[in-house]
Amino acid sequence: MKSIARAMRLSVLAAVMGGTFLAATAPASADGGRMEEVLDRGTLRVGVLGAFKPWSFPSPDGSMQGIEIDLAQSVADTLGVELEPVVVTSANRMQFLQQGKIDVIIGGMYDTAERREIIGIIEPAYWTSGPTLMAKEGNVESWEDLDGKPVCAKQGANYNKQVQQDYGPRLIAFAGNTEGKAALRSGKCVAWLYDDASIMADLASGEWDGYEMPVSVLFNNPWASAVPLEELDKPWGVFMTGMAYGWQANGKLLELEKKWEVKPSDWIAEQNKRLEWDESYLSGQ
Numbered sequence: 001m002k003s004i005a006r007a008m009r010l011s012v013l014a015a016v017m018g019g020t021f022l023a024a025t026a027p028a029s030a031d032g033g034r035m036e037e038v039l040d041r042g043t044l045r046v047g048v049l050g051a052f053k054p055w056s057f058p059s060p061d062g063s064m065q066g067i068e069i070d071l072a073q074s075v076a077d078t079l080g081v082e083l084e085p086v087v088v089t090s091a092n093r094m095q096f097l098q099q100g101k102i103d104v105i106i107g108g109m110y111d112t113a114e115r116r117e118i119i120g121i122i123e124p125a126y127w128t129s130g131p132t133l134m135a136k137e138g139n140v141e142s143w144e145d146l147d148g149k150p151v152c153a154k155q156g157a158n159y160n161k162q163v164q165q166d167y168g169p170r171l172i173a174f175a176g177n178t179e180g181k182a183a184l185r186s187g188k189c190v191a192w193l194y195d196d197a198s199i200m201a202d203l204a205s206g207e208w209d210g211y212e213m214p215v216s217v218l219f220n221n222p223w224a225s226a227v228p229l230e231e232l233d234k235p236w237g238v239f240m241t242g243m244a245y246g247w248q249a250n251g252k253l254l255e256l257e258k259k260w261e262v263k264p265s266d267w268i269a270e271q272n273k274r275l276e277w278d279e280s281y282l283s284g285q
Contacts, residue, residue: 033234035239042082043082044104046105047105048087050064053066054200054261055068064085068108070259071126071252071256072085104225108223109226119228120237122240123244124248124275127223127253128220129197130159132218133199134181135192137210149191151172151190152181153180159219225243254268254272
């Protein structure tokens with residue numbers, strides 16, 4: 001009975017994800033794999049950062065909430081299993097995945113060439129971040145406004161040199177984020193130069209009323225979900241690829257921007273436009 005139930009669930013998932021998933025599930029009955037484990041267990045274990053508002057953070061009742069929790073829930077719902085968020089850190093999340101403690105990472109992780117050697121990075125990316133500014137409301141309107149002005153920055157950040165060369169601020173570098181943001185509060189700088197994901201988390205914390213993120217990011221660093229490397233081309237990796245395409249194409253990420261009051265991302269809008277299925281033929285146009 002268990003094998004019949006599993007086969008029925010795989011059939012439903014094949015219909016949801018399309019022919020590519022169906023083809024990929026063919027060897028699953030022979031060698032098992034993470035897809036079979038998740039379905040048999042009835043629980044999806046997702047690695048999340050857990051203190052990363054608005055992506056993943058505790059709700060008043062202690063359960064996890066946020067953008068990445070909603071994405072993880074969409075995976076669990078599609079599979080017909082329960083969601084179990086597992087709090088990880090930047091230092092241990094890949095090890096947890098390799099050790100089988102989690103099934104997938106959806107936790108603010110950059111897609112890099114080095115990581116692709118270790119874990120199975122899922123394409124397309126579901127989010128992106130990059131260097132931007134936090135400033136008092138009305139103080140800065142464009143990158144060009146920084147010319148000749150003091151700007152707080154993180155020591156060693158790879159984008160500091162580019163900002164100096166392109167926009168001419170007088171950068172004041174700090175070893176830690178706390179010191180840099182304290183200097184912004186005290187008026188030593190007109191802006192804090194840092195990653196927009198961190199700045200959005202600060203603005204969402206309620207501790208930075210009267211401040212804003214006034215400019216777009218200089219460039220984008222894509223965030224990707226990930227499965228164990230050996231699962232990337234197997235049913236589990238193919239299924240997660242389908243989920244990632246769906247998040248972009250069906251407007252899920254656009255909806256989550258609105259739900260969690262995140263500043264709309266040009267990158268997400270462009271991805272949605274590029275991947276959205278053109279249904280105009282249905283109306284004879």
